[in-house]
Amino acid sequence: MPIPWHYRDDAVAVRKVCVGSWENNAYVLACRATGAAVVIDAAAEADRLVAATEGLTPLALLTTHGHFDHVGAAREVADRLDIPFCLNEADAETFGLAPDAPLTSGPIAVGRLTLTAIQTPGHSPGSVCFTIDGLLFSGDTLFPGGPGATAGPGADFGLIMASLDESIFTLADDTFVLPGHGLDTTIGTERPHLPEWRARGW
Numbered sequence: 001m002p003i004p005w006h007y008r009d010d011a012v013a014v015r016k017v018c019v020g021s022w023e024n025n026a027y028v029l030a031c032r033a034t035g036a037a038v039v040i041d042a043a044a045e046a047d048r049l050v051a052a053t054e055g056l057t058p059l060a061l062l063t064t065h066g067h068f069d070h071v072g073a074a075r076e077v078a079d080r081l082d083i084p085f086c087l088n089e090a091d092a093e094t095f096g097l098a099p100d101a102p103l104t105s106g107p108i109a110v111g112r113l114t115l116t117a118i119q120t121p122g123h124s125p126g127s128v129c130f131t132i133d134g135l136l137f138s139g140d141t142l143f144p145g146g147p148g149a150t151a152g153p154g155a156d157f158g159l160i161m162a163s164l165d166e167s168i169f170t171l172a173d174d175t176f177v178l179p180g181h182g183l184d185t186t187i188g189t190e191r192p193h194l195p196e197w198r199a200r201g202w
Contacts (some may be wrong), residue, residue: 003015003048005179007135007178008177009133010191011031011133011184012030012135013030013069014028014029014030014178015030019043019044019073020069022045023181023182024041024069024070024180025041025178025182026042026049026052026172027041028040028049028056028058029113029132030110031111033191036057036059037056037057037059038061038110039051039062039077039081039083039112040061040130041071041139042061043073046068046073046080048077050080050081053081059083060083060101061074061078061085062108062130063085063086063087063128064130064139064141065088065091065123065126065139066092066094066138067124067152068090069139070139071087074136074157078100084100085100087102087126088119090121090124090125090154094153094154095124097107097151103128104117105118105128108130110132113176115131118131118168120159121163122147122155122156122162123141124155125139127139127148127160129167129168135175136176136177136178138168138179138180139179139180140179140181141163141168141182142168142190143181144182147160147197147202148160161197165194169190169194172188173187174187174188176192186197
């Protein structure tokens with residue numbers, strides 16, 4: 001049975017697949033007009049992620065950051081789908097990974113759609129989020145209830161808060177947030193809690 005769509009509008013369709021022992025959210029974003037698609041965060045369970053692209057034309061594997069729980073199936077998925085494994089160079093260097101192509105801020109064409117990559121360092125030095133038409137794929141930069149952890153290599157609480165202030169919370173309140181773990185949220189739900197997060201330091 002095909003994996004159901006988690007989100008659809010006239011232009012965009014998204015499949016959300018919870019994989020691995022860390023219960024990571026992996027996503028397939030598709031252009032409804034053309035069937036072009038990208039995979040976001042091939043964390044684990046390559047068979048399920050490959051199956052989630054059934055009927056689509058995958059173009060790339062986009063990776064929000066280089067932590068082991070987000071890249072566990074990256075090479076296998078990229079090779080099986082014959083698409084490039086893309087990761088920001090700062091995380092490739094920090095975590096000793098070998099992506100096929102670097103990720104920087106800017107537009108990414110997905111059929112007739114334009115996905116925008118936003119560099120959001122803090123959870124890791126090379127964390128990247130992706131936004132399109134009222135959706136934000138936030139990786140581990142933003143969750144319901146706060147920012148991602150900042151205790152790992154290259155992590156920095158000041159940086160993640162700056163990323164939220166300067167990049168993420170510039171988005172509209174009704175932006176639907178699809179995080180790297182757990183439940184969805186919206187920018188408007190999380191925005192009022194910024195002072196609380198800053199005061200508690202995590």
